[in-house]
Amino acid sequence: MENNVKNTLEIKGMKTHFFTRRGVVPAVDGVDITIPKATIVGIVGESGCGKSMTAMSVMQLLQYPGRIVEGEILLDGENLVGKTKKEMCEIRGNDISMIFQEPMTSLNPVYTVGKQVTEAIMLHQDVSKEEAKRMTIDIFKKVGIPEPEKRYSSYPHQLSGGLRQRVMIGMAMVCKPKLMIADEPTTALDVTIEAQILHLMRQLRDETGTSIMMITHNLGVVAELCDYVYVMYAGKVMEAAPVKELFKNPSHPYTFGLLNSIPKITYTKDELYTIKGMVPNLQQLPSGCRFCPRCEKTMRVCTEKMPELIDIGGGHLVRCCLYDKEVVGAYE
Amino acid sequence: MSNEKEILVSARGLTKEFAAQASMWNSKKQVVHAVTDVNLDIYKGETLALVGESGCGKSTLGRLILHLIQPTRGSVVFNGTDLSKLSDEELRQQRKSMQMIFQDPFASLNPRWTIRRIVEEPLRTHNMFNGSDEEREKRVRELLSRCGIRPEFMDRYPHQFSGGQRQRVAIARALALNPQLIVCDEPVSALDVSIQAQVLNLLGKLQKETHLTHLFISHDLSVVRYLSDRVCVMFLGKICELGVTRDVYENPLHPYTKFLLDAIPLPDPELRKEDKDMLTGEIPSPVNPPSGCLFHTRCPKCTEKCTKEIPELKRTADGRMVACHLVEGEKIE
Numbered sequence: 001m002e003n004n005v006k007n008t009l010e011i012k013g014m015k016t017h018f019f020t021r022r023g024v025v026p027a028v029d030g031v032d033i034t035i036p037k038a039t040i041v042g043i044v045g046e047s048g049c050g051k052s053m054t055a056m057s058v059m060q061l062l063q064y065p066g067r068i069v070e071g072e073i074l075l076d077g078e079n080l081v082g083k084t085k086k087e088m089c090e091i092r093g094n095d096i097s098m099i100f101q102e103p104m105t106s107l108n109p110v111y112t113v114g115k116q117v118t119e120a121i122m123l124h125q126d127v128s129k130e131e132a133k134r135m136t137i138d139i140f141k142k143v144g145i146p147e148p149e150k151r152y153s154s155y156p157h158q159l160s161g162g163l164r165q166r167v168m169i170g171m172a173m174v175c176k177p178k179l180m181i182a183d184e185p186t187t188a189l190d191v192t193i194e195a196q197i198l199h200l201m202r203q204l205r206d207e208t209g210t211s212i213m214m215i216t217h218n219l220g221v222v223a224e225l226c227d228y229v230y231v232m233y234a235g236k237v238m239e240a241a242p243v244k245e246l247f248k249n250p251s252h253p254y255t256f257g258l259l260n261s262i263p264k265i266t267y268t269k270d271e272l273y274t275i276k277g278m279v280p281n282l283q284q285l286p287s288g289c290r291f292c293p294r295c296e297k298t299m300r301v302c303t304e305k306m307p308e309l310i311d312i313g314g315g316h317l318v319r320c321c322l323y324d325k326e327v328v329g330a331y332e
Numbered sequence: 333m334s335n336e337k338e339i340l341v342s343a344r345g346l347t348k349e350f351a352a353q354a355s356m357w358n359s360k361k362q363v364v365h366a367v368t369d370v371n372l373d374i375y376k377g378e379t380l381a382l383v384g385e386s387g388c389g390k391s392t393l394g395r396l397i398l399h400l401i402q403p404t405r406g407s408v409v410f411n412g413t414d415l416s417k418l419s420d421e422e423l424r425q426q427r428k429s430m431q432m433i434f435q436d437p438f439a440s441l442n443p444r445w446t447i448r449r450i451v452e453e454p455l456r457t458h459n460m461f462n463g464s465d466e467e468r469e470k471r472v473r474e475l476l477s478r479c480g481i482r483p484e485f486m487d488r489y490p491h492q493f494s495g496g497q498r499q500r501v502a503i504a505r506a507l508a509l510n511p512q513l514i515v516c517d518e519p520v521s522a523l524d525v526s527i528q529a530q531v532l533n534l535l536g537k538l539q540k541e542t543h544l545t546h547l548f549i550s551h552d553l554s555v556v557r558y559l560s561d562r563v564c565v566m567f568l569g570k571i572c573e574l575g576v577t578r579d580v581y582e583n584p585l586h587p588y589t590k591f592l593l594d595a596i597p598l599p600d601p602e603l604r605k606e607d608k609d610m611l612t613g614e615i616p617s618p619v620n621p622p623s624g625c626l627f628h629t630r631c632p633k634c635t636e637k638c639t640k641e642i643p644e645l646k647r648t649a650d651g652r653m654v655a656c657h658l659v660e661g662e663k664i665e
């Protein structure tokens with residue numbers, strides 16, 4: 001059955017809400033995301049737009065008072081929503097791996113990194129302990145860990161952030177998960193180390209066919225690594241497109257603003273474009289389109305109606321009234 | 333060209349060594365070579381950027397220049413005055429003309445103070461306007477509106493503002509005493525791109541309007557390109573290249589600068605390079621810096637000489653300073 005599913009992950013109409021004492025926070029509010037096999041999909045957006053909560057929902061690692069209230073999460077066609085804790089544990093061990101900005105949280109601090117990778121290998125492959133140890137050292141070499149024999153017996157805290165991130169990617173390479181979720185994996189790292197990590201992630205995808213969900217707020221990283229991109233704003237997907245299309249033809253005013261507010265390496269001292277206003281409070285969302293109070297192209301209808309995701313061709317989706325034929329027709 | 337410019341800050345042989353414990357379990361004392369033998373002039377009215385990887389000594393150098401920490405060796409001359417020769421009171425007076433803005437606008441503003449109080453604090457401490465409340469309030473209003481914060485919001489608290497607005501309040505406070513030099517230590521690193529743009533625009537505007545001199549510390553090379561006139565690239569506590577920003581970006585001379593610029597992820601998928609030259613290995617430790625050129629353990633062009641002799645900063649034909657044995661140039665001084 002598995003082989004005829006071409007999408008590794010399909011998130012359909014997912015809503016993840018936090019039920020706080022001060023009311024409901026709709027952190028993820030009806031999101032559809034598809035990650036095809038062996039594809040790197042980027043999720044971008046400003047702080048608080050729901051990127052991490054989307055990832056945590058897929059992993060089913062949401063903290064109280066958060067919970068998925070609607071939607072499906074299909075991993076190779078199988079719905080993860082409603083799985084028991086035990087089933088999820090198994091899935092997290094075998095099919096999905098996750099790396100965070102601070103990889104300390106995903107490595108066990110009381111075991112050496114070598115032992116952790118060796119055990120992961122023995123869990124997934126029928127090899128002896130010696131063989132697994134040799135494979136670990138090979139993997140460490142492959143992900144560019146200097147002096148791999150020596151690092152084998154290092155504890156996570158004895159390694160730099162870049163090295164820990166490499167251990168995590170090495171681990172994923174031996175486990176060959178269907179999906180890797182990377183939540184800002186390079187945000188804390190220097191550019192030269194970031195470049196190495198991005199290279200390794202690409203290698204992981206090429207060699208093991210792993211699909212990758214890359215969460216970042218760095219549009220440079222997206223341009224460098226991803227095949228397809230989702231732009232989120234206040235819990236919703238505002239635009240989604242193949243990476244080249246998105247950068248060439250950003251169609252949502254929010255995406256346009258994001259792309260134009262970053263300084264380019266090409267020499268210029270002109271003023272940068274700024275998106276006016278602030279990210280909305282999720283508990284006091286504006287009526288209609290969530291971006292409309294900050295949008296330069298607001299029309300009256302924008303305050304009245306939340307636009308649907310509209311397909312403008314070439315795999316490019318936009319949630320904006322400007323592309324709604326009915327609306328535009330009425331104006332003309 | 334640079335010869336005619338007026339020098340505001342002149343650092344000579346600036347060195348800072350920290351004594352640090354080896355680790356939690358090992359009480360052996362180690363020496364961290366945070367900044368080593370830095371010679372640097374900052375010209376009046378320019379924005380000089382300091383770039384380099386984490387731990388290379390950018391913040392330490394910024395704090396040494398403001399004399400917030402004592403150098404182990406070397407001197408800083410600010411406007412003709414050697415800062416190490418000043419008494420505490422004289423240094424306090426001198427500080428009026430030197431300010432610092434930090435990365436984290438959350439931590440650097442007192443959460444229990446209104447932004448009026450935050451911005452007016454330096455005016456009070458230095459008893460500006462002879463204590464006239466009216467004059468002071470006028471100044472606070474002027475500073476806030478210059479930084480794009482509506483003066484009617486001055487009785488609100490920091491948490492009622494966005495990160496970018498808070499950083500602009502921090503800039504207003506830094507400007508209160510009409511400083512000549514502002515050291516900005518990663519002022520936009522913690523901000524979202526849309527908010528980062530507001531702060532960068534403000535810094536750019538201030539630079540045009542006033543004769544303010546900025547030392548801008550950042551690891552974001554796109555931001556540095558956007559904002560700075562000259563750039564100083566540091567590696568493990570030393571300067572490896574210093575020059576006009578455009579020259580350095582268009583034609584980096586030091587091998588480390590090349591790697592650094594090549595590593596930047598460009599926000600344009602058409603320019604994607606999947607086979608970048610990559611720096612291998614980790615950044616060497618400032619506790620045991622390598623012999624010779626500090627970069628030699630990672631440098632693809634490393635020669636025998638590089639492993640033994642420390643390269644001096646040389647002046648190249650286009651007026652740049654580069655510390656590399658493989659780059660032609662004349663000795664300085």
Ligand SMILES: Nc1ncnc2c1ncn2[C@@H]1O[C@H](COP(=O)(O)OP(=O)(O)OP(=O)(O)O)[C@@H](O)[C@H]1O
Pocket residue numbers: 018020025027045046047048049050051052053054063064065066217282
């Ligand atoms: N425990 C909680 N209670 C209430 N709201 C929460 C809780 N955890 C998260 N949220 C809200 O959910 C929203 C989405 O958070 P999320 O962490 O997914 O953002 P993000 O896009 O990952 O941002 P960042 O770039 O800062 O990591 C935020 O607005 C946040 O305030």
Ligand SMILES: Nc1ncnc2c1ncn2[C@@H]1O[C@H](COP(=O)(O)OP(=O)(O)OP(=O)(O)O)[C@@H](O)[C@H]1O
Pocket residue numbers: 350351352364365366384385386387388389390391392393551618
């Ligand atoms: N008070 C201190 N005691 C001991 N070591 C210190 C101290 N302050 C800084 N260091 C060390 O000095 C070196 C330079 O630190 P510094 O903070 O100047 O680097 P940086 O370039 O600003 O790095 P980052 O980009 O991470 O801010 C580092 O190795 C750091 O660990």
Ligand SMILES: [Mg+2]
Pocket residue numbers: 051052053183
């Ligand atoms: Mg997050």
Ligand SMILES: [Mg+2]
Pocket residue numbers: 390391392517
């Ligand atoms: Mg610093």
